[in-house]
Amino acid sequence: MMNKSCKNNKKSQKNHKFADIFSKISVFFDKYLFPDDIKCIFCGKDIPLFYEKPYCENCEKDLVFNKGNRCLICDMPIKNEAKICDFCQNNKRYFKKAYCPFIYKDKIRQAILSYKFDNRRYMAKGFAVLIAKYINDLKVDLITFVPMTKKKQKERSFNQAERLANELGKLLNIPVIKALEKIKDTDEQKVLDYKERSKNLKDAFRIINRDLIKDKSVLLVDDILTTCATINTCAEYLSKNSTVYVTAIARNIPE
Numbered sequence: 001m002m003n004k005s006c007k008n009n010k011k012s013q014k015n016h017k018f019a020d021i022f023s024k025i026s027v028f029f030d031k032y033l034f035p036d037d038i039k040c041i042f043c044g045k046d047i048p049l050f051y052e053k054p055y056c057e058n059c060e061k062d063l064v065f066n067k068g069n070r071c072l073i074c075d076m077p078i079k080n081e082a083k084i085c086d087f088c089q090n091n092k093r094y095f096k097k098a099y100c101p102f103i104y105k106d107k108i109r110q111a112i113l114s115y116k117f118d119n120r121r122y123m124a125k126g127f128a129v130l131i132a133k134y135i136n137d138l139k140v141d142l143i144t145f146v147p148m149t150k151k152k153q154k155e156r157s158f159n160q161a162e163r164l165a166n167e168l169g170k171l172l173n174i175p176v177i178k179a180l181e182k183i184k185d186t187d188e189q190k191v192l193d194y195k196e197r198s199k200n201l202k203d204a205f206r207i208i209n210r211d212l213i214k215d216k217s218v219l220l221v222d223d224i225l226t227t228c229a230t231i232n233t234c235a236e237y238l239s240k241n242s243t244v245y246v247t248a249i250a251r252n253i254p255e
């Protein structure tokens, strides 16, 4: 007669088998629905070296790379020879340096919008490849991301910054943690100026897992940087006992 532990064992094997089959099916559908590794993230054309360039030659022509003289802190292009932009001179930054490989324009802008609002999650891997190349030899202990409120995440079905952080973590072999939580929506803030926005944002976030980031260097991920008000608020929370770097796919230039 079968004893209890043997029965449980059988049951767990059965559950395991189901989980295994289920995971194989979902990997298959993931690959089928979200082809990656071989296709241009912008147009879907097959490309030879995804981890070198996740886009085709045709799309490359339309990309606006972030280059030339840039602010040493926030990575914003500067028209003159200054090292630090006016924005960073007038507002305290809680991160050491920002990294944004692209200017938020044309093809990259369309691609980010599509990634966020058309639920094209597979694009995150290509964006992560681009960020990894751009941050080059930056060494960090942990990766984290700008959080969304639960409500917002439910509406959009995923957090674009979290997905990006996870792909970046896999690529660079760095642990990804959830260090912050967003507890209040701040959509109405578009009408506010920078100082008012920052004040408003301060109550919207909360730190969780403070012990995990203690004395660590942390890379904080978002999709786009504009005034850096949001990411700077998040960095302020993290910077109390860790060194913060930030990254995003693209730099939007504030008017």
Ligand SMILES: [Zn+2]
Residues within 6 Å of the ligand: 040, 041, 042, 043, 044, 045, 055, 056, 057, 058, 059, 060
């Ligand atoms: Zn293409």
Ligand SMILES: [Zn+2]
Residues within 6 Å of the ligand: 071, 072, 073, 074, 075, 076, 084, 085, 086, 087, 088, 089
């Ligand atoms: Zn700056």
